[in-house]
Amino acid sequence: MSGEQFVELFKELVDMERKHAERLKNLADRIGHPVLKVLLLGIADDSEKHALFYQAMVELSTRYQPAISQEEFRMLGEEIIRHIETEARMMEVTKELLNRFSDPRLKLLLAAVHDDEVKHHRVLVSIRDNVGGEYVVGEEDMWNAIWRDSPWHGTPGG
Numbered sequence: 001m002s003g004e005q006f007v008e009l010f011k012e013l014v015d016m017e018r019k020h021a022e023r024l025k026n027l028a029d030r031i032g033h034p035v036l037k038v039l040l041l042g043i044a045d046d047s048e049k050h051a052l053f054y055q056a057m058v059e060l061s062t063r064y065q066p067a068i069s070q071e072e073f074r075m076l077g078e079e080i081i082r083h084i085e086t087e088a089r090m091m092e093v094t095k096e097l098l099n100r101f102s103d104p105r106l107k108l109l110l111a112a113v114h115d116d117e118v119k120h121h122r123v124l125v126s127i128r129d130n131v132g133g134e135y136v137v138g139e140e141d142m143w144n145a146i147w148r149d150s151p152w153h154g155t156p157g158g
Contacts, residue, residue: 007061013054021047035105042112080128087121 001009024044028037059065068076094114101107 003061007058010054010057010061014051014058017047017051017054021045021051035109039109039112077128080124084121084124084128087117087124090117091121 021044024040024047028040028044031037031040091114094110094117098107098110098114101110
């Protein structure tokens with residue numbers, strides 16, 4: 001499959017996920033049972049999230065990705081660490097609650113929350129370890145691009 005074919009596939013998947021989310025929301029609006037309603041809405045939210053992910057894949061495949069400043073990277077790093085810690089605590093809490101209850105309805109909801117906490121934790125750790133750093137441009141990088149790495153060393157290149 002070519003890059004253009006992947007982009008078209010990603011666009012189709014965006015539409016598919018959005019339509020799926022809309023249908024689930026409409027169904028949830030017609031359901032009176034509160035637990036079934038929130039389960040359907042949760043799945044609809046996931047489909048909307050998937051549509052955003054596929055849209056991001058389109059953007060990654062077709063557009064230049066801007067660098068982030070060192071300050072943005074610092075703020076991102078600090079906040080990600082806080083969220084990783086929170087997700088780890090929530091994983092422990094939901095796991096403990098799963099072991100306390102025998103009601104299959106409660107277990108279904110708790111398992112869904114626990115699974116999400118595990119996924120969120122894994123994604124946040126991956127962001128911390130892999131993603132953010134490659135887009136950071138520091139002041140030293142900028143000066144090196146202007147002076148050291150440029151054949152004109154900061155002067156007009158004419």
